[in-house]
Amino acid sequence: MSRTRSVNNAPLKPARRSLIALTVAVMACALPATSPYAVAAAANAKLAVGSTPVNTFIGTQDEGNTFPGASAPFGLIQVSPIADHYAGFRYTDKKIRGFGHSFVSGAGCWEQGGQLSVLPVTGTIGPGGDFDTAKKGTFDHKKYAAEFSHDGEVGQAGYFKVKLTSYGGITAESTALTRAAAERYTFEGNAATGHVLVNLGQANERHSVIGSEVKIVDGNSVEGRIVTRSFCGGAKYTTWFRMTFDQPVVAHGVWDDRAGWPGATGPSQQGEAKPHGVWLSFDLKNKRSVTAISAISHVDQEGARINLQADGMDGGKPLTFDAMKAKSQAQWQRELASVRIEGGSTDDRTVFYTSLYHALLHPMTGNDADGRYRGYDDKIHTAKDWTYYEYFSLWDTYRSQNQLLALLRPERARDIANSVLKIREQGGWLPRWGYANFETNIMTGDPVTPFMVDLWRFGALKGREQEAWTALRENAFGVPAHGIRPQGRSGNPSYLKNGFVQHDRSFISKGMDTDPHHGASSTLEYALADGSLAIMAKALGKTEDAQTLAQRAGNWKQVWDASVVDEPTGERGFPRPKTEDGKWFTDVGSSYDPRGDHGFHEGTAWQYQWLVQQDVPGLVAAMGGHDHALKRLDQFFDYPAVLADPNAVRKSWVVGPYSYYAQFRYNPNNEPDLHAPWMYTLMGQPWKTATVLRGAETLFTNGPGGVTGNDDLGTMSAWYLFSALGIYPDMPGSGRFLLHAPRFASAEIDLGTGKTLRIEAPGAKPGQRRFVQSVNYGGRAVERVWLDWEQIQAGGTLKYKLTSQPDTKGWGTRARDLPAAPAGMAR
Numbered sequence: 001m002s003r004t005r006s007v008n009n010a011p012l013k014p015a016r017r018s019l020i021a022l023t024v025a026v027m028a029c030a031l032p033a034t035s036p037y038a039v040a041a042a043a044n045a046k047l048a049v050g051s052t053p054v055n056t057f058i059g060t061q062d063e064g065n066t067f068p069g070a071s072a073p074f075g076l077i078q079v080s081p082i083a084d085h086y087a088g089f090r091y092t093d094k095k096i097r098g099f100g101h102s103f104v105s106g107a108g109c110w111e112q113g114g115q116l117s118v119l120p121v122t123g124t125i126g127p128g129g130d131f132d133t134a135k136k137g138t139f140d141h142k143k144y145a146a147e148f149s150h151d152g153e154v155g156q157a158g159y160f161k162v163k164l165t166s167y168g169g170i171t172a173e174s175t176a177l178t179r180a181a182a183e184r185y186t187f188e189g190n191a192a193t194g195h196v197l198v199n200l201g202q203a204n205e206r207h208s209v210i211g212s213e214v215k216i217v218d219g220n221s222v223e224g225r226i227v228t229r230s231f232c233g234g235a236k237y238t239t240w241f242r243m244t245f246d247q248p249v250v251a252h253g254v255w256d257d258r259a260g261w262p263g264a265t266g267p268s269q270q271g272e273a274k275p276h277g278v279w280l281s282f283d284l285k286n287k288r289s290v291t292a293i294s295a296i297s298h299v300d301q302e303g304a305r306i307n308l309q310a311d312g313m314d315g316g317k318p319l320t321f322d323a324m325k326a327k328s329q330a331q332w333q334r335e336l337a338s339v340r341i342e343g344g345s346t347d348d349r350t351v352f353y354t355s356l357y358h359a360l361l362h363p364m365t366g367n368d369a370d371g372r373y374r375g376y377d378d379k380i381h382t383a384k385d386w387t388y389y390e391y392f393s394l395w396d397t398y399r400s401q402n403q404l405l406a407l408l409r410p411e412r413a414r415d416i417a418n419s420v421l422k423i424r425e426q427g428g429w430l431p432r433w434g435y436a437n438f439e440t441n442i443m444t445g446d447p448v449t450p451f452m453v454d455l456w457r458f459g460a461l462k463g464r465e466q467e468a469w470t471a472l473r474e475n476a477f478g479v480p481a482h483g484i485r486p487q488g489r490s491g492n493p494s495y496l497k498n499g500f501v502q503h504d505r506s507f508i509s510k511g512m513d514t515d516p517h518h519g520a521s522s523t524l525e526y527a528l529a530d531g532s533l534a535i536m537a538k539a540l541g542k543t544e545d546a547q548t549l550a551q552r553a554g555n556w557k558q559v560w561d562a563s564v565v566d567e568p569t570g571e572r573g574f575p576r577p578k579t580e581d582g583k584w585f586t587d588v589g590s591s592y593d594p595r596g597d598h599g600f601h602e603g604t605a606w607q608y609q610w611l612v613q614q615d616v617p618g619l620v621a622a623m624g625g626h627d628h629a630l631k632r633l634d635q636f637f638d639y640p641a642v643l644a645d646p647n648a649v650r651k652s653w654v655v656g657p658y659s660y661y662a663q664f665r666y667n668p669n670n671e672p673d674l675h676a677p678w679m680y681t682l683m684g685q686p687w688k689t690a691t692v693l694r695g696a697e698t699l700f701t702n703g704p705g706g707v708t709g710n711d712d713l714g715t716m717s718a719w720y721l722f723s724a725l726g727i728y729p730d731m732p733g734s735g736r737f738l739l740h741a742p743r744f745a746s747a748e749i750d751l752g753t754g755k756t757l758r759i760e761a762p763g764a765k766p767g768q769r770r771f772v773q774s775v776n777y778g779g780r781a782v783e784r785v786w787l788d789w790e791q792i793q794a795g796g797t798l799k800y801k802l803t804s805q806p807d808t809k810g811w812g813t814r815a816r817d818l819p820a821a822p823a824g825m826a827r
Contacts (some may be wrong), residue, residue: 106711376427445525
């Protein structure tokens with residue numbers, strides 16, 4: 001929970017058109033009619049026939065932190081409302097301050113974009129007017145924010161609509177292509193003049209604007225730049241923009257920290273936290289709507305102009321709003337139609353396709369239409385015949401979203417891998433949480449290693465294996481120089497010497513987070529990363545390194561204290577932080593509590609204890625053997641309660657979006673234990689995985705609160721998709737996809753290679769628990785609990801035979817059907 005080109009353009013197969021010719025006419029059927037969630041669902045019931053159902057309001061409440069506005073798949077620009085919430089918009093907010101033009105989806109950090117805030121208004125602008133240009137503070141978007149109504153709002157893939165009830169009533173719409181977006185403001189009152197306020201000095205609630213520049217050009221265009229400090233106090237970066245209107249501007253002006261200046265065109269500059277912006281006025285007598293076409297760039301001003309020309313213009317004229325909307329929604333339908341499901345209610349399908357939508361938003365396109373991008377050295381580079389990507393929430397995405405993109409979008413996965421290597425080449429080190437063109441140093445562990453090793457295993461690094469190995473080895477065996485912004489494995493000095501990352505809250509960090517601040521969880525993350533890198537090293541013939549890394553993969557044992565007892569449950573043996581001298585950490589005045597937060601990043605020892613995918617047999621042994629480990633899993637999931645009622649998870653597991661600490665149960669809101677349901681499968685009880693998954697899926701619903709925890713750039717959504725489809729990625733680098741009972745009766749997945757994977761599970765029904773009786777792939781029985789990547793990529797048909805009662809001695813229960821720890825792993 002990080003504080004925060006289409007490859008399938010083929011026409012849909014006629015036999016499957018009916019599977020995606022879906023509407024959401026009954027979207028709100030399961031919700032109380034008076035519920036605000038039901039209002040959002042009902043509004044989105046207007047989706048056109050022939051579309052896959054997406055409700056972009058899912059995740060806009062309860063800290064899901066998604067944005068409801070418009071974006072293209074992996075788009076550079078997004079247009080969405082800004083309200084009171086730090087992430088941009090929360091469904092229960094009362095006013096919209098403006099519509100921002102850059103957003104991160106689902107992160108937990110503040111400063112997530114929202115800059116270039118635009119709001120349509122009416123009234124007089126001038127000395128003594130409704131917007132009094134003679135007074136300071138007149139143009140504060142917290143003051144001029146508009147009330148709005150959920151009635152009639154629409155949140156679809158590629159299209160957003162909401163009615164502002166202030167200023168006589170104004171309908172605001174937005175749509176977007178990859179590098180340009182459109183907004184249409186329709187003034188519903190009797191005002192003869194409408195205004196558009198373009199606010200450069202303010203952004204999201206906690207997104208700090210450091211400086212800005214703006215000027216009015218061409219009679220109907222505005223351009224400029226905004227410098228912001230982003231993502232939990234990260235580095236400064238610049239967003240250049242250009243916006244052009246389909247109507248002539250009849251009056252305009254500039255405001256700053258002193259007052260408003262009618263008739264001024266700029267250029268005007270302002271510094272940190274200074275009010276700044278322009279207003280543009282339009283004659284509404286003959287046309288009640290005003291359309292703005294906008295583009296941004298992280299390269300320079302010319303980049304914004306190029307992007308506007310490439311995606312926002314046609315024949316030298318701005319695209320009409322409806323023309324861009326049609327293009328955007330057609331693009332989304334191609335993307336979403338690459339996965340086709342059968343079965344379930346309209347709500348079920350809407351949750352599924354909205355999850356797919358969210359998983360295809362990130363990372364964002366980083367290069368302009370001419371191929372230029374701003375690298376981590378702050379210099380301009382060019383991506384020729386490939387796409388450079390930005391915004392890498394690796395601590396989150398390495399666990400599920402990365403594998404989903406590799407499965408569905410192999411071309412993008414190759415460009416993503418190349419982008420990460422370019423970051424290292426130009427910035428001096430591999431990233432951890434890359435935002436725009438700088439490293440934030442947010443989160444801990446070594447997420448880039450499992451992320452890149454998986455991409456190598458999935459073929460995304462073909463031809464660049466040695467370059468990737470060099471970068472990953474450097475990261476695993478060293479520490480960046482002091483003058484390099486990334487901090488890499490900052491705990492490596494202790495880890496390489498002693499086998500553990502010391503717990504040291506006073507350790508100096510290059511950002512908000514650093515590994516020694518969370519020594520125990522960092523050690524577990526390092527060991528998992530080493531285990532994955534050992535697989536790559538062995539395959540590349542790096543025998544000595546492979547052996548060393550395999551031994552280091554056993555370093556999880558260095559922080560396993562067999563003497564720790566969880567008093568309420570009596571469970572003995574847990575991971576525990578160590579101090580620099582090798583002694584076990586104990587807080588002053590108390591003993592060590594495995595439910596506490598000391599030494600663990602956004603979690604507890606209970607939740608992190610399962611992060612040993614590289615050595616499940618060793619973990620089982622440390623827990624006292626097979627039966628005892630399974631008993632502990634049952635306690636962790638409150639299995640008897642979830643078995644009796646899947647909805648029990650809302651009491652047993654979920655306390656709040658950020659309830660990471662003082663917990664001993666499964667936390668579905670956060671990433672460290674996302675894989676834990678499959679520990680049952682890896683220990684020979686796959687039916688319990690099915691039970692737990694059906695419980696977890698109840699947390700994903702067709703409403704604003706329908707994402708559990710922060711969506712984290714599509715991570716939670718990707719987790720849900722894998723859960724619903726019946727396959728889940730195992731240990732990074734293994735190439736294994738674990739098998740479990742699917743949620744839907746059938747699914748077709750276009751693999752981006754011209755091949756299709758069909759998953760059939762007759763009898764599967766959302767909301768009903770089913771268990772795997774047998775598995776067949778390609779006409780042959782599958783006894784083991786996984787398929788390899790090569791099998792998945794070959795396509796074909798994966799068939800599940802399901803039953804209403806588990807067979808505790810049947811499929812997946814024999815030791816020979818379970819994956820063994822990689823050869824050479826320390827015991």
